[in-house]
Amino acid sequence: MRVLISGAGIAGPSLAWFLSKAGIIVTTVEKASSILPHGQNIDIQGSARKVVQKMGLVNEILKYNTTEKGTQLINSKGRPFAPFPVQKKGSNTSMSFTSEFEILRGDLAAVFYNATRGKENVTYLFDTVVKDVISNDDESVKVEFSNGDVQTYDLLVLADGQWSKLRKQCFPPESIKVVDKDMFAVYWTIPRISTDNDWWNVYAALGRRIVSLRPDPYGTIRAMFTRMPLNEQHRQEWITAARGDRRTQEELLKKEFTDAGWQAQRLLDSIPTAPDFYFQVMQQIKMDKWSTGRIICLGDTAYAPTPLTGMGTSLAINGAYVLAGEISKLKEGEHPQVAFERYEGIYRPFVEEQQKVPALLPGFVHPDGRGHRFLISLLASALSRVVRTPWLVGGIGKMVFDDVEGEDFRLPRYEAFED
Numbered sequence: 001m002r003v004l005i006s007g008a009g010i011a012g013p014s015l016a017w018f019l020s021k022a023g024i025i026v027t028t029v030e031k032a033s034s035i036l037p038h039g040q041n042i043d044i045q046g047s048a049r050k051v052v053q054k055m056g057l058v059n060e061i062l063k064y065n066t067t068e069k070g071t072q073l074i075n076s077k078g079r080p081f082a083p084f085p086v087q088k089k090g091s092n093t094s095m096s097f098t099s100e101f102e103i104l105r106g107d108l109a110a111v112f113y114n115a116t117r118g119k120e121n122v123t124y125l126f127d128t129v130v131k132d133v134i135s136n137d138d139e140s141v142k143v144e145f146s147n148g149d150v151q152t153y154d155l156l157v158l159a160d161g162q163w164s165k166l167r168k169q170c171f172p173p174e175s176i177k178v179v180d181k182d183m184f185a186v187y188w189t190i191p192r193i194s195t196d197n198d199w200w201n202v203y204a205a206l207g208r209r210i211v212s213l214r215p216d217p218y219g220t221i222r223a224m225f226t227r228m229p230l231n232e233q234h235r236q237e238w239i240t241a242a243r244g245d246r247r248t249q250e251e252l253l254k255k256e257f258t259d260a261g262w263q264a265q266r267l268l269d270s271i272p273t274a275p276d277f278y279f280q281v282m283q284q285i286k287m288d289k290w291s292t293g294r295i296i297c298l299g300d301t302a303y304a305p306t307p308l309t310g311m312g313t314s315l316a317i318n319g320a321y322v323l324a325g326e327i328s329k330l331k332e333g334e335h336p337q338v339a340f341e342r343y344e345g346i347y348r349p350f351v352e353e354q355q356k357v358p359a360l361l362p363g364f365v366h367p368d369g370r371g372h373r374f375l376i377s378l379l380a381s382a383l384s385r386v387v388r389t390p391w392l393v394g395g396i397g398k399m400v401f402d403d404v405e406g407e408d409f410r411l412p413r414y415e416a417f418e419d
């Protein structure tokens with residue numbers, strides 16, 4: 001069997017790993033010229049930890065941990081308060097926004113890529129995209145690459161992210177729903193200075209803006225602005241910038257964050273020379289059906305949940321495992337739609353559960369006025385004290401923080417992946 005994957009982010013290379021384990025021939029095309037190093041800390045939760053364990057990559061992932069000590073809030077005078085230290089494996093005496101399974105998104109993509117690229121029957125083509133799907137029928141799926149090559153595969157997996165162009169080409173527009181979460185985020189990397197520390201420092205500026213700095217394992221600092229628009233016109237302004245070029249985005253950020261306070265000016269000054277700059281619109285993707293004929297969507301392409309859920313990466317990893325597993329069960333000559341239906345049947349309920357973002361959460365952490373910010377600081381200080389009081393944590397910890405250690409999604413067992 002020959003499988004073509006579009007996109008080498010998180011979902012693509014993890015799918016390639018399991019398909020190749022099942023003896024399937026895999027080609028992955030990636031638009032960029034290398035694995036993109038962009039992005040900040042992402043967390044591997046619950047069952048996805050079991051999946052990376054099956055891949056034998058736990059130690060590799062821990063090796064690339066973000067070195068973050070925990071999270072702390074910054075007050076209007078620039079002083080830290082309400083610290084939440086990192087959660088250590090197997091202990092339930094502390095809880096935190098940082099977990100041991102946190103790694104930079106770009107590092108995780110590279111770990112998966114490195115674990116697959118040398119394998120027999122696995123090929124990566126960079127600077128290459130599928131330009132056109134020529135046919136998708138009972139026999140095969142035929143595509144034309146950007147370099148003019150025409151090739152035939154048994155199935156095509158779209159793992160090219162939230163804004164997949166191929167998804168648009170292959171699925172009717174009314175079957176794809178974009179759910180706006182009323183929030184924007186911008187990420188980039190800046191040089192470290194002597195006053196920086198190894199905490200995730202979060203400053204809630206007034207006017208629904210957040211400024212944050214966190215360490216990485218490379219001696220640099222990852223900067224982030226997030227913003228919730230104040231009204232519909234404001235939202236449109238941000239959407240327009242998101243679709244525009246980097247200059248337009250820089251102009252907007254300058255206009256909107258110059259008076260934010262704390263280290264906002266330092267961050268603004270560093271944007272023009274940042275090697276990586278990623279502007280994200282918090283929008284979820286929901287599809288009526290994940291497949292059509294021999295083409296199936298995986299990861300953010302099918303069900304982007306937004307970073308607000310903290311589940312984007314785990315959903316991509318679990319999804320890759322189940323999809324590969326169901327494909328591995330196909331009998332000689334059986335139509336891949338059989339595997340696609342089984343995969344969607346098993347996995348969709350979990351996905352829908354994870355896409356539920358508490359509606360008030362983003363608004364709560366983005367205060368617009370001083371009163372609101374004061375409330376947040378009270379709550380955070382109280383919680384931070386609870387964290388250091390072991391006997392209280394069990395119940396409240398589960399309610400407020402959802403760092404999942406156990407199996408949140410029941411992973412099916414597949415013969416092809418057992419050693």
Ligand SMILES: Cc1cc2nc3c(=O)[nH]c(=O)nc-3n(C[C@H](O)[C@H](O)[C@H](O)COP(=O)(O)OP(=O)(O)OC[C@H]3O[C@@H](n4cnc5c(N)ncnc54)[C@H](O)[C@@H]3O)c2cc1C
Pocket residue numbers: 006007008009010011012029030031032036038039040041042105128129130159160161162164165166187278298299300301304306307312313316
């Ligand atoms: C640059 C970048 C930075 C991110 N930063 C964060 C972050 O800081 N925090 C967070 O929570 N989430 C971040 N995300 C999203 C996060 O990676 C996903 O939510 C999750 O890991 C699921 O991954 P995925 O593989 O489905 O999609 P993605 O990680 O988006 O990967 C898609 C891949 O497809 C490639 N691609 C796009 N178009 C084409 C095409 N036409 N043909 C071939 N390849 C194509 C992209 O270059 C990318 O490598 C980021 C995504 C990207 C692309």
Ligand SMILES: *[C@@H]1O[C@H](CO)[C@@H](O)[C@H](O)[C@H]1NC(C)=O
Pocket residue numbers: 020023024025120121
């Ligand atoms: C690679 O593919 C060939 C042809 O299908 C197959 O004979 C071989 O066993 C595969 N190799 C691996 C390591 O799966």
Ligand SMILES: *[C@@H]1O[C@H](CO)[C@@H](O)[C@H](O)[C@H]1NC(C)=O
Pocket residue numbers: 062063064065066067217
């Ligand atoms: C986390 O990263 C640091 C520095 O990169 C390293 O020294 C440490 O051993 C890592 N932790 C684990 C558990 O691998």
Ligand SMILES: *[C@@H]1O[C@H](CO)[C@@H](O)[C@H](O)[C@H]1NC(C)=O
Pocket residue numbers: 090091092093394
């Ligand atoms: C975690 O909590 C449970 C129940 O609250 C307790 O039985 C267990 O001993 C705790 N584990 C650790 C490592 O503290």
Ligand SMILES: *[C@@H]1O[C@H](CO)[C@@H](O)[C@H](O)[C@H]1NC(C)=O
Pocket residue numbers: 064107108110111114
């Ligand atoms: C991947 O492999 C390359 C080349 O061997 C190496 O430079 C890089 O550090 C590796 N990255 C990860 C995250 O394993």
